[in-house]
Amino acid sequence: MKDAKVRMLIPIYLLTFALFFNIALLRDPFDAGALIMAAVMCVLIGYAHLVVNKFFSHGDKFLVTFVSVLPVIGIAVLYRLDPNVAVKQVLWFIIGISTYISLVILLPDLNRFARYKYLYLAGTLIFMSMATFFGITVYGAKNWVDLGFTTFQPSEFGKIFFVFYLASSLKNYTDLKSLIEPGVVVVLSLGFMVLQRDLGSAMIFTFIAITMLYTATSRIKYLLASFGLGAVGAVMSYALFPHIRRRVMIWRKPWEYAGNESYQIVQGLYAMASGGLFGRGLGLGSPQYIPINKSDYIFAVIVEELGMIFALGILIIYFLMFFRNIRTALKAKSTFTSLLVVGFSVMVAMQVIVIIGGVMNMIPLTGITLPLISYGGTSMLTVFFCLGIIQKISEEV
Known part of the structure; x- marks a missing residue:
């Protein structure tokens, strides 16, 4: 089961670095900030997967994957358009994913x-x-x-x-x-x-x-x-x-x-x-x-x-x-x-x-x-x- 969870992260990480590395190559000089952005995204996504899959293993395992992939695409495109806007969006992503995790951890029975x-x-x-x-x-x-x-x-x-x-x-x-x-x-x-x-x-x-x-x-x-x-x-x-x-x-x-x-x-x-x-x-x-x-x-x-x-x-x-x-x-x-x-x-x-x-x-x-x-x-x-x-x-x- 643990191997399956790791395998779910691999394509997300590959997509993240592929998008941001592509952007970094197009900039002159090479934009190392794009790779830093990719690393930050991967750390946040990895933490979200760890919390949901390890401590709340009975819930939907795929939802956390979907909420990881979509922001990666959005932030990569925003970084291509305007790096400053992308940095702001990453901050909102941090707040959003933290809210997502906190609700799963802290909320009692919703009824x-x-x-x-x-x-x-x-x-x-x-x-x-x-x-x-x-x-x-x-x-x-x-x-x-x-x-x-x-x-x-x-x-x-x-x-x-x-x-x-x-x-x-x-x-x-x-x-x-x-x-x-x-x-x-x-x-x-x-x-x-x-x-x-x-x-x-x-x-x-x-x-x-x-x-x-x-x-x-x-x-x-x-x-x-x-x-x-x-x-x-x-x-x-x-x-x-x-x-x-x-x-x-x-x-x-x-x-x-x-x-x-x-x-x-x-x-x-x-x-x-x-x-x-x-x-x-x-x-x-x-x-x-x-x-x-x-x-x-x-x-x-x-x-x-x-x-x-x-x-x-x-x-x-x-x-x-x-x-x-x-x-x-x-x-x-x-x-x-x-x-x-x-x-x-x-x-x-x-x-x-x-x-x-x-x-x-x-x-x-x-x-x-x-x-x-x-x-x-x-x-x-x-x-x-x-x-x-x-x-x-x-x-x-």
């Missing part, structure tokens, strides 16, 4: 947290509404709050409270009447996201709520009703808010507005087309022509330089992570923990679908991060928190 429904409700409403009243506008969305010494997205923390609230509320589902309160909370949360013009988060929250509702009730009629209400809400939002109509316009006709509104979309499509199946090579692309290439559009940079096959490998990792998480949800020993896993799994999966779908112009573009890969401290911390909860629940099944 005891099911009783704090109204605490989660308060947290949901506070973080969901915060940017509406105190937010600043970044790239068209009013979803950031400036504290003076740092900025953050309250909705990222709101997602965590939102999932905990729905899990604690829906675990005692009996009839339609018991769904009124969570239904009101969902509508309020989505309303704040629309007012903040954060369409990506609105879509993610919608699918979290619908999936958790169906998991708790197993009622097709509720599922269909939720999709129907969602469609009505989407149509009303399109009619009421000009920024939504503009997003749909540039999605439908990106080439007509390539010089202004859809410049970002078109540049991303050009970049991915130039990368082809195998990419132009790490460090050999032209990411400077892709707007917001460190966060929203990092997937386009990956496809251009590392190729569509490499990008497909990333998507497979996300799929396997989702598959393993749902497997944990099915085996969870209580409705509350099962709903937590479903909610957090859908949150991460929908984030991947929404941003990659937007970058590839399959759906209207919304500015969110690619989990564990894009630059963004708030996003990395919240995703690691969610996956740490899932890892803990996998230990208890």
